[in-house]
Amino acid sequence: MTDSMHLLSPLDGRYADSIAPLRDHFSEFAYLRDRVRVELDFLSALSRAKLIRPLTESESARLDSVKAEFSAADAESIRAYERKTRHDVKAIEYFLQDKLKDASLADLISWLHFGLTSEDVNNVAQALALYESRRAVLLPAFDALLGALKNFARQYRATPMLARTHGQPAVPTTLGKEFAVYYARLKKARDEISSHCFEAKLTGAVGNFNALQAASPQVNWISFSEEFIQSYGLISNLATNQILPYDNWLRYFDSLRMANSVLIDFAQDVWRYISDGYLKQAVVEGEVGSSTMPQKVNPIDFENAEGNLGVANAMFVHYAQKLSVSRLQRDLSDSTVRRTFGSALGHTLLAWINFGRGMKRVAADEGKIRAELESHWEVVSEGAQTILRAAGKSDAYESLKEQTRGRVIAEADYKAWVESLAVDESTRAKLSSLSPFTYMGFAVELTDLALGL
Numbered sequence: 001m002t003d004s005m006h007l008l009s010p011l012d013g014r015y016a017d018s019i020a021p022l023r024d025h026f027s028e029f030a031y032l033r034d035r036v037r038v039e040l041d042f043l044s045a046l047s048r049a050k051l052i053r054p055l056t057e058s059e060s061a062r063l064d065s066v067k068a069e070f071s072a073a074d075a076e077s078i079r080a081y082e083r084k085t086r087h088d089v090k091a092i093e094y095f096l097q098d099k100l101k102d103a104s105l106a107d108l109i110s111w112l113h114f115g116l117t118s119e120d121v122n123n124v125a126q127a128l129a130l131y132e133s134r135r136a137v138l139l140p141a142f143d144a145l146l147g148a149l150k151n152f153a154r155q156y157r158a159t160p161m162l163a164r165t166h167g168q169p170a171v172p173t174t175l176g177k178e179f180a181v182y183y184a185r186l187k188k189a190r191d192e193i194s195s196h197c198f199e200a201k202l203t204g205a206v207g208n209f210n211a212l213q214a215a216s217p218q219v220n221w222i223s224f225s226e227e228f229i230q231s232y233g234l235i236s237n238l239a240t241n242q243i244l245p246y247d248n249w250l251r252y253f254d255s256l257r258m259a260n261s262v263l264i265d266f267a268q269d270v271w272r273y274i275s276d277g278y279l280k281q282a283v284v285e286g287e288v289g290s291s292t293m294p295q296k297v298n299p300i301d302f303e304n305a306e307g308n309l310g311v312a313n314a315m316f317v318h319y320a321q322k323l324s325v326s327r328l329q330r331d332l333s334d335s336t337v338r339r340t341f342g343s344a345l346g347h348t349l350l351a352w353i354n355f356g357r358g359m360k361r362v363a364a365d366e367g368k369i370r371a372e373l374e375s376h377w378e379v380v381s382e383g384a385q386t387i388l389r390a391a392g393k394s395d396a397y398e399s400l401k402e403q404t405r406g407r408v409i410a411e412a413d414y415k416a417w418v419e420s421l422a423v424d425e426s427t428r429a430k431l432s433s434l435s436p437f438t439y440m441g442f443a444v445e446l447t448d449l450a451l452g453l
Contacts, residue, residue: 004016009343011343011346011347011350015346015350018349018350018353019346019349019350021136021137021349022133022137022342022345022346022349023342024136025129025132025133025136025137025342026129026133026341026342026345026346027342028075029072029075030129031125031126031129031339032070032074032075032078032088032092033067033070033075034125034126034128034129035088035089035092035121035122035125036066036067036070036074036092036095036096037067037070037125037128038121038124038125038128039092039093039096039112039113039121040063040066040067040096041228041231042113042114042116042121042202042228043063043108043111043112043114044060044063045224045227045228045231046111046114049219049224051111051216051219052108052111053107053108055105056104058104059103059104059105062103062105063105066096066099074095077095077098078091078092078095079091081094081095087118088118089113089118089121089122090118092121093112093113096112097109097112100112114212114215115204115209115211115212115215115216116202116204117204117205117242119201119242119243119244119330120201120202120203120204122335122338123200123201123243123244124200124201124202124229124232124234126338126341127198127199127200127232127234127244127249128200128232128234129341130198130249130252130341131198131232131233131234133345134193134194134196137349138193138345138348138349138352139190139193139194141349141352141353141356142186142190142193142259142352143190144352144356145186145352145355145356145359146183146186146187146190148355148356148359148360149179149182149183149186149359150183150451152176152179152359152362153176153177153179153180153183153447153450153451154176154447154451154453155176156174156175156176156179156364157174157176157177157180157444157447157448157451158174158176158444159174159175159176159364159366159369160172160173160174160369160370160373160436160437160438160440161173161174161175161178161278161369161372161373162369162372162373162376162379162436163178169376169378169379170379171379171380171382171383171439172373172379172380172436172437172439172440172443173440173443174440174443174444174447175278175364175369176443176444176447177443177444177446177447178269180446180447180450180451181450182262182265182266182269183450183451184450185262186259186262186263186266189255189258189259189262190259192255192258193252193255193256193259196251196252196255197234197235197248198234198235198248198249198252199234199235199236199237199244199248199249200229200232200234200235200236200237200244201225201229201236201237201238201240201244202225202228202229202236203225203238203240205242206241206242206329207239207240207241207242209221209222209225222238225238226238235248241328241329241330242329242330243326243329243330243334246319246323246324246334247324249319249323250319250320250323250324253316253319253320253344254316254320256312256316256345256348257312257313257316257317260309260312260313260316260348260351261309261313263305263309263351263352263355264306264309264310264313266355267302267303267305267306267309267355268306270299270302270358270362271299271302271303271306274299274302274362276372277365277368278364278365278368278369278372279362279363279364279365280362280363280364280365281299281361281362282360282361282362282363299358301354301355301357301358301361302354302355302358304350304351304354305350305351305352305354305355305358306351308347308348308350308351308354309347309348309351311347312344312345312347312348312351315340315343315344315347316344318337319337319344322334322337323337323338370437373436373437374411374436375408375410376408376409376436377409377410377411377413377414377435377436378404378407378408378409378414379436379439380414380434380435380436380439381400381403381404381409383434383439384396384400384418384431384434385397385399385400387427387430387431387434388400388421388423388427388431391423391424391427393423403417411435414434415432418431418432
C-alpha cells in the first residue's frame with residue numbers, strides 16, 4: 001500500500017505534507033543516495049591523492065552525474081542486490097560496479113570501497129543528513145517560530161497582566177514579558193543547535209586504518225581522512241573503533257531535546273492562558289471544535305505540538321541511552337536505531353510548525369486581563385510591605401500578611417488601608433501610587449532587552 005491512508009506512521013500518512021522536506025535527508029532513498037555520494041567522492045579523493053590514475057574531465061562528470069541523477073530505479077537496483085547480500089553497503093558497491101563497468105572507469109572498479117568498513121560510509125552519510133537538514137529544514141522552521149514569538153512579545157510588551165506563582169495570583173507582569181522569557185530561552189537553544197559541529201570518521205574496520213596502511217603505506221592516511229571528512233563541512237574524529245563514538249551527535253540531540261522541553265513548558269502555559277481567557281483564538285470558517293459542542297474553539301495546534309514534542313524527546317532520550325553504549329567494537333543494534341533519526345526530527349518539525357500556526361491564531365483579550373487585575377489589588381502587597389520596610393516599619397510584612405493572606409482585596413479596601421496608616425506623607429504617596437496596572441517593575445524594559453529592541 002502506498003497511499004497515505006494505509007501507511008503505518010502518521011508522519012508518512014496524516015502529517016506527510018508538513019514533514020516532507022525531511023524526506024530528502026532521512027528517507028531510505030536519501031540514505032542510499034548519500035552513501036553512493038560518499039563512495040564516489042572517496043574514489044575521486046583517491047585520484048587526487050595519486051593513489052589511482054588521474055580522472056579525465058569526462059570521467060569526473062560521469063561520477064558527478066551518477067550522484068546528481070540518482071533515481072528511484074537506482075535505489076531499487078540496490079535493494080535488489082541487498083535481497084541477495086543482506087548487506088546494504090555491499091549492495092551499493094555492486095550497484096556502482098554496474099555503473100562503471102561499461103565506461104572508461106571500468107579499470108577503477110577494484111578501488112571502489114577501497115580499505116573501508118561499511119561504517120566509514122554510513123556514518124559520513126548520516127552526519128551529512130544531520131548537518132544539511134539542520135540548515136535546509138530545521139533552522140528555518142525554528143526561526144519562523146521564534147519570529148512569531150518575538151512579534152507577539154513586542155506587541156504586548158506593555159500589557160499589564162496578573163502573574164501567577166504556584167497557580168495563585170502573584171505580582172503583576174506584562175503579557176509580553178512572559179512570552180519574552182520563552183523567546184530568550186529558545187534563542188539560546190537556537191544558538192546551541194546552530195553552532196553544533198558534526199563529527200564523522202573514516203578510519204577503517206577497527207579505527208586504525210589497518211587495510212589502507214597495509215595496502216598503500218606511502219599515503220598519509222590520517223591526513224587523507226581528515227581532509228576527506230572536512231571537505232563536507234564535518235569534523236574528523238580519529239579516536240574511533242569500528243564505529244564513530246556517537247557522543248557528538250547525542251549532544252546535538254540533547255540541544256534539540258532542551259529546545260523541545262522549553263516548548264513543552266510554553267505550550268502548557270499558552271494552553272492555560274487560553275483556558276483562563278487571557279488569550280482568544282481566531283475563529284476559522286468551516287472549522288469544528290467538537291463533534292457535539294458547537295461553541296468550542298480548541299487550542300489544537302498547541303496540544304498537537306505538545307504531544308509531538310513528547311514523542312520526539314522520548315526518542316532523543318533513547319538515543320542518549322542506547323547510542324552511547326556499544327558492545328566492544330559494535331553490534332548492529334545501533335544501526336536500526338540510527339535509521340529512526342528522521343522520525344525524531346519529524347515529530348520535532350511537526351511540533352514547531354504547529355506552534356507557528358497556533359501563534360498566528362492567538363491574540364490577547366485585554367479586557368479580560370484588565371478585569372482580572374482590577375479584582376486583585378492584594379497583589380501589590382509585596383510592594384507595599386517593602387515600602388513600609390524602607391520607612392522603618394519592622395512589622396511591615398506581618399501587617400500586610402494579616403490584611404491580605406487568603407483574601408481578595410478591592411481597590412477601595414486597599415486605599416482605605418493606606419489612609420489608616422500612621423506614616424509620613426512621602427511614604428503614603430508611594431503606597432497610594434501602587435496599583436495592579438502600574439506595579440510592574442522593569443517588565444517593559446526587560447522585555448525590550450530580551451527581544452533585542
